[in-house]
Amino acid sequence: MSAKEKAQKPEDLTRLFVERANEGDAAGLAALYEEDAVIAYPPGSQTVGRAAIQALWEKILTNVPRFEQEPPLPTLTAGDIALTSTLARDGAGARAQVVRRQPDGSWLRLLDQPEFVTPAP
Template sequence: MPDSRPQDAHRNFEDAFNSGDIEALFALYAVDARLVSDSGRVVIGHDAIREELVGLFAIKGRMTVQTLSAVQAGDIAMLRAEWRLDGLGPDDQPVAVSGKTSEVVLRQPDGQWLYLIDNPHGSE
């Protein structure tokens, strides 16, 4: 069943990542979405976002996402969250990364909320 609350995008991201389903993760982004990389560069579209996020899957671990706020105006919402990823890197050494996000999500005709702008460190 499609999501009805903007903050469900956070749960969906967490679930897709933790299940290891990279295709489900990329399906959470609108076709013309923007993602702010760790370096601050803005990447546009599914192919560029895939390239940027695929490194997350190199960390074998578990992500948690906690929504801090959700402000909705019609079919658009601004979200903020805290996230943390704990796991093992490609060298099997412990890795812990975290951030505070700022995102814009867009409600689709089927009710699902997709990321339009995703800035994983936008609230820091």
């Protein structure tokens, strides 16, 4: 885990994600995920584990995409687990993440569903 800023509340993860993505920091993005996290991307498949998630973001960031902050929907929290979500500005429907509080009190993504659109056959 890098010495970069950690999410002190679930909602911080989205802000940190956009900041790091726009910096082209694939390692910093991967550090926002638990070691065994799962992201439902590319569409119709899953990427499992922090190392694979970092490799995925390295590939995506070569195209130099620009990410924008999206307004959060209300966070649902039950103890050390929370569900965060935003309405996607890029037509991907919505985004949702299950996040978990870590022993140091920070939060990391466990499950990431970056879009809720039906994948092409």
